[in-house]
Amino acid sequence: VKMIFKNIKKIFVIIIMFLTIRELQAQDFSIEAETLVYNRGTNIFSAKGNVKIYFADVTINTESLTFNRNSERIEVNSKIFIKTKQGARILGSIAEINKKTRTTLAKNVKALIEEKFQIASEEMKIEGENTIFKKAIGTPCEICVSNPQPSWVLKSERLVHNNETKKLHFYNTWLEIFGFPIIYTPYLQTPEPGVTRASGLLAPSFISSDLLGTGFRQPMFITLGNSADFTFSVVKTSKINLLIESQYRKIFNLGHLTLETAFLPLDVNESVKGFFKINGSRRIDQTTSLNIDTTLISDTSFLGKYGYDERDRFLNLISYEKFDHSSSLQASILYHTSLRDRNTVEPLVLPDLRYRTYKKFKKTGILLREKYSLVGVSRREGTGYSRLSADFELSKRWQMQNGIIIRGIGNMLTAAYLENKSTTNGYLFKLYPLGALELKYPLFRAKNERSEVLMPVAQIVYSTDTSSATNPIDEDSSTTEFDSTTLFKLRKIPGIDRQEKGLRLNAGLQYFYEHKNNYKYNISIGQVYRNKNSEDFLLSSGLNGYESDILLSGNINFLKNLEIASKQVYSKNFTLKRSDTSLKLTKTRYQVQTGLTNLVSDPSEGTSAHLKELTLNLNSSLTKNWSGTLGLRRNLVNNEDVNASMGFNFRNECIDIDLSLSRRNTTSNLLPKDSRIDLVVNFGNIGSKYYKTKFSKCVIK
Secondary structure, three states: OHHHHHHHHHHHHHHHHHHHHHHHOEOOEEEEOOEEEEEOOOOEEEEEEEEEEEEOOEEEEEEEEEEEOOOOEEEEOOOEEEEEOOOEEEEEOEEEEEOOOOEEEEEEEEEEEOOOEEEEEEEEEEEOOEEEEEEEEEEOOOOOOOOOOOOEEEEEEEEEEEOOOOEEEEEEEEEEEOOEEEEEEEEEEEEOOOOOOOOEEOOOEEEEEOOOEEEEEEEEEEEOOOOEEEEEEEEEEOOOOOEEEEEEEEEEOOEEEEEEEEEEOOOOOOOOEEEEEEEEEEEOOOOEEEEEEEEEEOOOOHHHHOOOOOOOEEEEEEEEEEEOOOEEEEEEEEEEEEOOOOOOOOOEEEEEEEEEEEEEOOOOOOEEEEEEEEEEEEOOOOOEEEEEEEEEEEEEEEEOOOOOEEEEEEEEEEEEEEEOOOOOOOEEEEEEEEEEEEEEOOEEEEEOOEEEEEEEEEEEEEEOOOOOOOOOOOOOOOOOOOOHHHHOOOOOOOOOOOOOOEEEEEEEEEEEEEEOOOEEEEEEEEEEEEOOOOOOOOHHHOOOOOEOOEEEEEEEEEOOOEEEEEEEEEOOOOOEEEEEEEEEEEOOOEEEEEEEEEEOOEHHHOEOOOEEEEEEEEEEEOOOOEEEEEEEEEEOOOOEEEEEEEEEEEEOOOOEEEEEEEEEOOOOOOOOOEEEEEEEEEOOOOOOOOOOOOOOOOOOO
């Protein structure tokens, strides 16, 4: 009986303990452990061995703890690991959890938020949606035994991570870069790690320039929903009272829109100085799109002086484009802005309608190509013209048994002009028939890993102008660059109001050599021959006379990382007139691009000054974190640099420092002389690392 009574007593105690333990498993609170001991006298539970606490959105791992049911406090005196559903990982030495107030307090903690931002703190408190760190040091940089000193840290009296707003709040904070305190701020707010877009201040850049003085640029970024943003920047230097910049960007499902502006605030009795640019496109469907690209400028020197753009001519356009497999339609409004001469008034082109189509007749193999255009040109003083043109071409290709390829072409270009000038006839009709026969004879030879192709090319072309002898409108472009692409163009003048006339032969010889996986090169030589002296081109083009200049060009590619290209134009007695040579070397750690332009003066062709110019661009990865750039443009005739630049970049997982130095030695209305230094420091956007494939390997996983 006594033994039975003892067994009943043990079962009763186990039932009481089981019921008590069940009370620990509330809806959002539970404890798991290998050993769990309950003291009825003190009403305290003791847990040991792989202890896990599930408390609201927090999971806590430790080796031992005590839970006082009277005060509802949990005390942890061993190392503790805290994991939150919001992505925080926290290590601590001791901790206290208050079940009643639902707070967690830990000492000597190290935290990792979203595997991107590390925090070391004397004390941490989880209170509702806030995680509060006292005397905290935070950085997104890697901290390891091999890298104990991070590139930069934020040392704060208090750091608050709000899980609801997804923001980090820093109070009384010093920014230290490579161990040196740089900037103090009483308050700083940033998005939490993982947030890729958030409003706030961007990294400032520092400027030192002869023209602009010494100062800084401070941009502010503002999000406007998921598909738009606005950036507002202020530039202040010793020579600029204030320069205001802004950029608006909007992404559509099938397009984008960008608005950019920069201007100097108005002074008394002064007009606005600045620019406004619109760039955008919108696809209506798979084959149709709308485009706009226009720049409004207050004066010719603004863009070059303040470093926005060095171009001297801008094309402003609004266009509608539609394409399919055999035709295209383009409707545009065009306006050029010239910065070379502020007194030059460029014409407005409205409309500019162009339609192209082609069709191949399967039975005969004849290809029909058609082009139509309607162009209206007008100026402020009332002059201008309208032009309606049509271009028809029939061509057929034959390949003979001996390998000769023959192509026959028949072309008719016609245009009707209506001029706005009242002093002239006002109407002009142009008709340019053309016939051509092209012959190619490719000779191929291959042996082992080598292959060679030698191909003579000849085009016999005849064209004429059957319209009246009325002077042309002389508005279209007549500039032609004599190179390997224009050598075999049937019509070498891009405009329509005048065209090349007479019988001519475009002749050339092309040679191609390739050694598998080692190198390849090609050489081409060509010239134009005529039966009559031609004066249809500009004097400097090299295309006038019975014979054109001689064109020699070639390319070399070696081991897929060395490219050399050269184009040379010689006179009829084989004297060099101009040449362009370029070299590009690409290696794993560096890339070199260089070019040499040589123009021999010839007063008879309108070139009175000799030009020889060298350009050099070098990009190099100096070390794992350091890279450098070098740029040079040098006038070899006057033995002086036109401009030169040098840049250094230091980049690791959490900081990007970009230093650039430049010098412009030439002086013009657009680009005055200037020496400039720019420094930009980006602090690795706390929310995302520069090396996005890397995660922290030094703190908590």
